[in-house]
Amino acid sequence: MAATIARPARKPTDWFPYLLLLPALLTTLVIVAWPLVETFRLSFTDASMNPVTNYVGFDNYRTMFERRFPDVIARTFLWMSLSVALKIVLGLIGAVLLNAAVPGRTLVRLLVMPPWIIPMAVGVFIWGWMYNGQFGMISGMAQRIGLISQPFEFLAYKQAAFLSTVVTDVWIGTPLVTVYFLAAMQSVSTDLYEAAWTDGASRFYRFRRITLPLIAPAVATMSLLSAIWTFNSFDIIWILTEGGPRSATTTMIIDTYKTAISRFRYGEGAARAVMIVLFLSAFSLVYFAMIRKLSSRGDIR
Template sequence: MRALGGHQACFPYLLLMPALVVTLAIVGWPLVETVRLSFTDAALKPTENYVGFANYAKIFNGSFPSVIARTFVWMTTSVGLKIAIGTAAATLLNASVPGRNVIRVLVMPPWIVPIAIGVFMWSWLYNGQFGMISGLGQRFGLLSGPFEFLAFKDAAFLATIVTDVWIGTPMVALYLLAAMQSIPADLHEAAWCDGAGRFYRFRRVTLPLIMPSIATMTLLSAIWTFNSFDIIWILTEGGPRDATTTMIIDTFKTAISRNRYGEGAARAVMIVIFLSLFSGVYFYLLARLARRAIRAGGER
């Protein structure tokens, strides 16, 4: 009986073994190989030499610190706008209005359309000669002439943020809409019977109950935005004058465009470290807020 019980205890792990092997092959080995390459001078040559932490020293002796700061500004601005607009959109989609189902379907195209196609569309809109944005600006007197949004540093940086927000907001809205629909209707009805207005019900009933979903979506959106490559690369390729070069773009340019694989691997390792630290700090702050909320509820 003991032997049979031991086999039964091992059976779940045996079922998980194929998935574990595949995960290690797809994720584990490339990660280990990237770390190994980061300590070498690997490039387009038949041999590679161990260089220790020289690649990491080059990172912080160059312009990479400014790239890190730019990446965090780009990520926090974009994620903040996506969460704010997505929460507002989910609230509107959750309201009882005529044609609600049709409106929900119309919200989805920015997320469903392949990213490359959507970004190419935005690149046409930003064009100064035949782009709609420049044309409308001239028609309404906001611009004195054709304006190339992607040719100026600040304008290009804002343009990439707008495009990323347009692509990512529908997913946030639908995710939070699902969270709102899971709230029991009795809670809103009780608050309404007590004389609570719409804003008060949203602030005191809806928002606290969907806060775990907002926290989860914020973390996921931050990771996806931090690693976003195609939006910036299609629009500006990191330009003009590196104004939109984020950590992932800088890593690609170093490793692929300049064929310095060792330095590119070191930058990739730094990305993993920054995302791991960001996730750890984020979960720590969430745990502290949760404990504070529990203590406040107990005091009441």
């Protein structure tokens, strides 16, 4: 008869780490998992102000794509792409300038942060005043230098309002991107720059052949994170335009809010929220896959 190997008894202390994680797990289930499950359930109903709720299957999803929702998706990706591209480009330029050995650069670095530090609502309200055609600074300056002959309401026209929300989002998000890239640049060994300088390499060559390749993981990471934040941004557009004029700035998150909260069509709003979760989940999967790949290559430690 084969001898059985007795397993060591589990000590009470072995459960202690799990007990410490239990409050965080319960909190996550209550404030994250349960709302997601409930939103998914509501997306298959006609939930509204009516206390009677009926199961409607995929009607909400079918109706959603019949009501120009694909245009909202395309507008969301356009808004996100423009904003993220500008933030990445301006962030790189700002990081290069802040990384230069100039007097007072510590003070300059501090002065870069206010757009990101101040409350978002305050900054957006200030931009709303500047966009005003009657007393706004931008319209007034454009008239003084002769670009326009009369007051121009930036938020009253579709294309102007769309670009205005992009500019405001870039103004708010660029400081964080700049500081992130600056930290990545400061991790590059100065020996590489000194060797290239000794060989007669120009500044642009050193940036293109040394700086940019070495901070590429940081650029990729910030691009994906900024895309997720921008895609899910609500405050900027809602404070400036509330999705107008004529839905010119209505993104997926704005359309979801209007449907579920303003029109009290909770079922249709839940279906739109599920679509947002799917898109953001795709972004997150790409982000984690990229992090895993960079970690395996040794670019991230």
